[in-house]
Amino acid sequence: MEDLRSLSFDELTDKIKEMGFPAYRAKQMYEWMHVHLVRSLDEMTNIPKDLREKCRENFLFTALEIERMQESQIDGTRKYLFKCADGSLVESVFMRYDFGNSVCVSSQVGCKMGCRFCASTLDGWSRNLIPGEILDQIYSISRDTGERVSHVVVMGTGEPMDNYDNVVRFIRMLTDENGLNISQRNVTVSTCGIVPKMYDLANENLAITLALSLHAVNDEKRRTIMPVAERYSIAELMDVCRNYFDVTGRRITFEYSLIAGVNDSKEDSDALARLADGVMAHVNLIPVNPIKERDFVQPTRAAAESFKYRLEKKGISATIRREMGRDIDGACGQLRRRRMEETSC
Numbered sequence: 001m002e003d004l005r006s007l008s009f010d011e012l013t014d015k016i017k018e019m020g021f022p023a024y025r026a027k028q029m030y031e032w033m034h035v036h037l038v039r040s041l042d043e044m045t046n047i048p049k050d051l052r053e054k055c056r057e058n059f060l061f062t063a064l065e066i067e068r069m070q071e072s073q074i075d076g077t078r079k080y081l082f083k084c085a086d087g088s089l090v091e092s093v094f095m096r097y098d099f100g101n102s103v104c105v106s107s108q109v110g111c112k113m114g115c116r117f118c119a120s121t122l123d124g125w126s127r128n129l130i131p132g133e134i135l136d137q138i139y140s141i142s143r144d145t146g147e148r149v150s151h152v153v154v155m156g157t158g159e160p161m162d163n164y165d166n167v168v169r170f171i172r173m174l175t176d177e178n179g180l181n182i183s184q185r186n187v188t189v190s191t192c193g194i195v196p197k198m199y200d201l202a203n204e205n206l207a208i209t210l211a212l213s214l215h216a217v218n219d220e221k222r223r224t225i226m227p228v229a230e231r232y233s234i235a236e237l238m239d240v241c242r243n244y245f246d247v248t249g250r251r252i253t254f255e256y257s258l259i260a261g262v263n264d265s266k267e268d269s270d271a272l273a274r275l276a277d278g279v280m281a282h283v284n285l286i287p288v289n290p291i292k293e294r295d296f297v298q299p300t301r302a303a304a305e306s307f308k309y310r311l312e313k314k315g316i317s318a319t320i321r322r323e324m325g326r327d328i329d330g331a332c333g334q335l336r337r338r339r340m341e342e343t344s345c
């Protein structure tokens with residue numbers, strides 16, 4: 001059965017009409033689900049009982065349960081672990097910034113990309129999330145905190161370009177004026193570099209930011225930390241980045257996890273500057289978040305600063321990502337993994 005909350009406004013309108021009800025009922029229902037963020041048909045008090053009944057017979061209404069929540073004592077960042085209807089666990093993060101509240105959502109249950117430094121991939125991939133499940137990460141957090149969410153990053157567990165149709169639909173629904181109406185400019189999608197899908201994304205007419213997880217400046221080194229580099233070369237990645245900028249006018253962000261002794265030398269910085277310059281990219285440096293299953297080490301703060309300074313001297317705009325929620329299993333996928341370990345022993 002289809003999920004009611006994964007239907008776009010137009011699709012919902014068609015379905016409601018097919019069931020013999022007027023179109024304005026779809027508008028009301030869409031508003032209940034995507035503005036008032038209700039979790040069941042029962043809460044839609046001005047919708048006739050027979051329509052609610054028909055919807056119950058014909059559709060699923062997926063809602064995530066909060067399995068666990070941890071709040072950072074340092075910066076108020078909250079990590080949520082959600083349970084889907086089938087028991088799958090999904091992790092999301094709520095962060096408070098000066099510019100507004102941001103939620104980092106997961107796009108898949110687990111991940112098959114195998115990046116060496118990432119905890120999300122250690123247990124492999126089990127399934128794609130549907131739009132309603134990605135939306136509900138934001139809706140549940142908004143309800144739980146009572147605060148408005150203005151920014152969304154698709155940077156949690158999973159590879160969004162490996163779940164392309166659901167992720168694009170999610171973005172359209174999130175930024176739909178009939179729903180939460182979040183500005184497309186405030187949405188970032190991060191990919192490890194699935195080249196054909198990045199070409200497709202450029203043609204979706206979305207004003208979002210695309211972030212590429214680059215992490216290494218040549219193919220040989222990239223292959224040692226990211227298996228996806230066996231499939232797509234850095235030259236192909238730079239072509240698709242240039243195309244994205246040409247078609248959308250939106251600057252790409254390069255994400256670059258700094259790993260001591262692996263990719264943080266002066267030569268790395270200079271080569272990264274050349275790549276970024278070639279495609280007008282902004283560089284976001286992320287001191288690698290050590291995970292216990294691997295022995296990757298963060299460079300010192302001074303080393304990260306000097307890496308950034310070398311980029312800036314070459315005219316590249318660069319930032320070092322502020323670490324949020326250090327005290328609450330900061331690194332991607334760690335909370336979910338810890339919970340799975342607890343329940344399996």
Ligand code: SAH
Binds near residue numbers: 155
């Ligand atoms: N699959 C997507 C999005 C999820 S990961 C992608 O690869 O972009 C979000 C970002 O966090 C990516 O840049 C990823 O490489 C990075 N990341 C994952 N684990 C990390 C760690 N332990 N330390 C620092 N960055 C990490």
